[in-house]
Amino acid sequence: MSDLSRRERMKRAPVAMPERAPDVRRTDFEEVNDGYTPEMAVAEAERCLFCARPTCVTGCPVGVDILEFVRLVGAGEFLEAADVIAADNSMPAVCGRVCPQETQCEGACVLAKKGKPIHIGHLERFVADHARNLGSTVPTPAARTGKRVAVVGSGPAGIACAGDLVGAGHEVTVFEALHELGGVLAYGIPEFRLPKAIVAAEIDRLRKRGVEFETNAVIGMVDTVDDLLTVEGFDAVFLGVGAGLPRFLDIPGENLIGVYSASEFLTRVNLMRAYSGESDTPLIDVQGKSVVVFGAGNTAMDAARTAVRLGGAPVRIAYRRSPDEIPARNEEVAHAEAEGVVLTTLVAPTELTGDEDGRLTGVRLQRMRLGESDTDGRRRPEPKPGEFIDVEVDVAIIAIGNMPNPLLLRATPDLDRTERETVVADVDTGLTSKPGVFAGGDIVTGGATVIMAMGAGRRAARAIDEFLRTETARRS
Template identity: 35%
Template sequence: MINSLLDKNFEEVTLGFSKASAMEEANRCLYCYDAPCMRACPTSINVPSFIKKIASGNLKGSAKVILEANPMGASCARVCPTEELCEGACVMQKDDKPIKIGALQRYATDWVKNQDIPLFNAGVPNGKRIAIIGSGPAGLSAARELCRMGYEVTIFEAEKKAGGLNQHGIVSFRLPQEVVDWEVEQVRRLGATILTGKRVGKDVTCDELLENFDRIIVAVGMSKVPNLNIEGEMLEGVLDAIEFVKTTKQETVPQNMIGKKVVVIGAGNTAIDAATCAIRLGAASVKILYRRTAIEMTAYPFEYEFAKQEGVEFQWLTSPKKVVGNEDGQVMALECVQMKLVDCYDRKDALLEVENSNFTIATDFVIRAIGQKRQVDLIQEFNIQQSNGIPSVDPVTLQTSNSKVYACGDVIYGNGYGDATVVSAVQQGKDCAYAIHHSLKQSSEIA
């Protein structure tokens, strides 16, 4: 029953453009000079160029424009917050409606994926070896660029399947696994060696990498969701949102949520993913609890709207205090307290508990979605400078305190380096690749 729900309810929600609709939309574009949509894209895709090529029927050329700038262009066409980036900057926004840039990007990249046409070639070998830790958007992006410049690239991936966040952390009905698999395969075809099931720090040491490779890129993302630090958290039925979403991308889902009540703690994009997954696994009710209000939630507006359409309830100004279990050690309820935001002279919107406001919510599952832990152990093993588990990097080159080690993607998010988005990670991967190439050329290690 659960597996049939996966087959039925986890198919991609949004259908792509037909040829006719893509042509109609592409012909709406004004093909702006110095286009604001291009400036709003972290990877600087030449949006007018790729859309004009769609309008003229040159889908191969369109896809090449997209993927030249963004190696993960097929994934980003589905998961980018386009309303806030390229489409949000579209000049058509003022008087009409913005061009559906994301949907057009998907149309072109899906075409080249389905045709299985290679667009890029590996560069002439230059004799230098690069190790990349992590095969998510940042790692794959760096690998693609380095392979094109002639480097021998080896990617170390702790999971059994490559793709990182795109593969394991984004729900299938928004980003199908076949799209991620295709993007991974494009990097592999350029000559990158991808070693899965290889955890750096366990299966291979950092010292071994430093000894055997000319440069190293740390692109490991973040780790598991931190604990709530409340009583009863170890009961059966309290789940990590990241791990929960990952199970929905496997052949068998261990949690039977059919007809059950589910509570998700947190209001970011991962919380939305966990909640909508629970709905699609047959949960009778799913509530998202957040200690602040909808104004402060970190989920994108389109994610919030999607969750509401799916039937997810939101309960604001609510904080968990205790998970209550039955005699068998399974979750049966969650004790909560109401919160209030209070303006303070020295602290804006301080969060305080409302006295005597405790109440209980009956539930069968509690899913933690309150952010993610840092990869502290790996950072410490490399012995590089860090702040609260975030590697300190040069803001331009993304080089760490060890001149051989660079870092990019979510592993450095939080110290002012980009946003926690796939497209930002992709650009940082490119930046790392170019910085390494420039450094080795300057030192005359390569021609």
């Protein structure tokens, strides 16, 4: 740690993340942020006040020892910093890029009060990329236990769970419904925000550690959870199947040609490699078309920015609350606006209109105002009677949230679930109502965040390990 005084540290300006110019990046799918250089990382780490009671650590859902890793970055000990993060976070290169730091670690930083929190996410990304570029080592495998675990779903919850289970010496097979691994990290979040190579490197590392992957394996279709436990002989099952079923608006015109869910739109672009220019599969054509995206979460920002890159013009986000309530990460909103996305707030769609061929031609938006606070603390949007705007649009993308896909749950009737069709599981262990079956991530919480899914996967891995060891002890 350098010998700067507290006053000097506080006076220093935050080190901005270098990013590609908006007019260049809006024409391709390459990553927007360039990442810190080592000098930038050290300079940013040197701003840390090293609080006696680090609130940033409390703000991190998986409790990464942020104070220590930032101290090591400041001292130029980047690989040691990577080890500190790895103790609690198995995907720092992903989390450094996509975590909502402003509501977590950075939001809790004492410097946030002055609007200058330490850029913990940028530092985490730097450290993770640095370690990966040097070719991080694969841990020595633990002694084999002879126990077999099936992990259903290869999103952050499944990946984190599989990593810790194989580390504990269990045999792990991941079953993934799609042909590509990584869950939302692969098919949802676009290349310009999270390069596919980073997710692929994480999967590759798991493969080298002995995890087996079966793609195109939809559990609940041919094999059920019961089959995994009985016919296939797995000793435990972890369900990390996410919440991938899109919600719709339930307004007239949703079946018109040109109306898509954000899931379909982003999945087509991501899994059919539109971002690489190599796709030979028909894509959603937005070139030169007027696009509207409903919603203002990360998914909506991703869909709008993807539409910009595919040539949509203009691309508008229509959101029913005010800018203060926008749930997307601050950075994504700023990037979207810089790339030309138009934010229209306090409006809600009431009707989609089309021509005689059934093609979308327009949307009627009702003007809204904010009323009393909702149960989640955000002010509830209320219609302004008789105030509408009619907008001509060719493509509409619905990004108002997702819920769990019922397929696996229908095939597992003895699994307790909530009214929202999420699985009931213990917060600390992921244990469900079905013996030997654990769950975590969006399937339990509903749509949440990568780090929360990952944390749940890791907690479940610990509980599964204990369950398997207790079972063995009981039988011997």
